[in-house]
């Protein structure tokens with residue numbers, strides 16, 4: 280054996296195989312090929328142990344046939360096999376054993392000459408014995424001890440691979456249970472609803488929902504942009520649920536929350552020994568999301584070195600776990616989210632342009648809350664219901680004065696800040712009504728009615744390259760804010776028209792043009 284360096288080299292590769300995902304199948308296929316070069320046999324059979332029974336699961340060699348492949352043995356009937364498992368040692372059988380020991384395991388299945396040589400190799404790793412490998416030869420030349428020892432080592436490799444497969448199975452089951460549990464919890468908390476996306480009164484939001492629904496049906500990557508707390512993750516979940524992958528896992532990874540050094544392994548997994556502390560193979564988020572959707576949140580934070588690997592994973596649906604040169608395939612739909620301007624990151628060479636184009640085939644921009652104030656009444660109802668399920672305070676509602684207060688605030692933290700403000704107000708209020716006084720919003724960001732209509736604040740200077748709002752958008756936002764303040768009233772003293780210095784009919788035609796309608800004493804956007 281030592282005279283054939285390639286045999287030794289192949290053996291080394293087999294050892295590596297034992298800890299990979301394809302371990303069992305490959306070790307059987309390549310391992311048995313390898314064995315034929317070092318040990319003569321006419322039949323190699325792999326038996327797995329199940330409730331005291333040894334069941335054949337694979338057979339190789341000229342004598343292998345269907346009967347052998349479906350063969351099974353009661354372990355208690357074969358003391359010599361039991362002995363091999365108990366001592367965890369491979370054993371060659373002699374004429375002697377056949378004469379005095381138990382019968383031949385293949386009696387009734389194969390017609391092997393009495394006294395033919397055979398070997399039993401236990402497949403044990405850690406605490407467990409998974410089964411046995413048997414080698415049979417039609418000839419009656421007994422296997423020499425060095426050969427037996429060598430096959431024993433192969434048995435250990437096979438057992439390690441079986442152990443790995445078992446552990447991965449357990450891990451996957453746990454992961455599935457975790458996933459189911461998380462889904463259940465989420466639905467109990469109302470987190471599996473789309474929230475107000477499609478029912479939004481803002482034409483921009485409704486258009487966005489419509490496009491999101493359309494793209495959901497495809498496998499196209501979607502880049503969701505928007506300020507912090509605008510609902511990027513919720514939109515991503517909605518796209519997943521609307522897609523044909525809806526029943527498969529939705530996995531998300533916040534690229535900003537994981538230390539850069541661990542991100543690669545988090546995304547693509549690693550193999551045992553890939554780095555200090557990697558004491559077993561571990562699947563990454565790509566593998567976990569197989570068949571489903573992977574949301575890469577804060578994609579702008581992904582280190583440049585990893586961006587090339589992500590690009591390849593996107594293009595070829597294949598990647599190598601850390602420390603492995605074996606390619607793993609995963610069928611994953613990618614959604615990415617960011618609150619930073621990726622164009623700027625590209626200009627600063629912090630983000631690859633090719634990856635950007637790949638991810639942004641279908642961009643969706645979530646508007647900040649201050650651009651969709653017309654949704655405030657509906658949003659507060661929705662968020663208070665969600666909150667009731669979570670903290671148990673039912674029947675809370677925001678009074679008109681409370682809504683006015685909310686509408687006059689700028690919401691830099693968007694929907695998340697609104698949800699928090701509602702929760703804080705609920706905790707501090709003993710009744711069920713949240714009025715203007717219930718909200719302790721920072722004064723600096725709130726807009727008073729005098730500020731809104733009397734004086735004009737100097738706008739922030741525009742910077743080159745930054746997006747510029749159109750006049751129509753600015754007008755629309757301002758009109759909405761004033762209408763919110765007057766609770767939808769256009770006419771009369773203190774009405775929106777008077778505050779804006781316009782004739783009511785002029786304001787109405789402008790509102791129509793800008794897609795603003797009046798609804799139930801509040802402002803709403805018309806169908807675009």
Ligand SMILES: Nc1ncnc2c1ncn2[C@@H]1O[C@H](COP(=O)(O)OP(=O)(O)OP(=O)(O)O)[C@@H](O)[C@H]1O
Nearest residue numbers: 473474475476507508509510511512513694695698
């Ligand atoms: N369409 C919606 N309807 C109702 N509530 C929503 C909606 N979208 C988001 N929310 C609520 O707003 C909060 C923030 O949502 P989400 O986490 O999706 O925002 P995000 O943009 O991903 O935030 P970040 O940028 O911080 O990652 C959550 O409490 C969520 O329930």
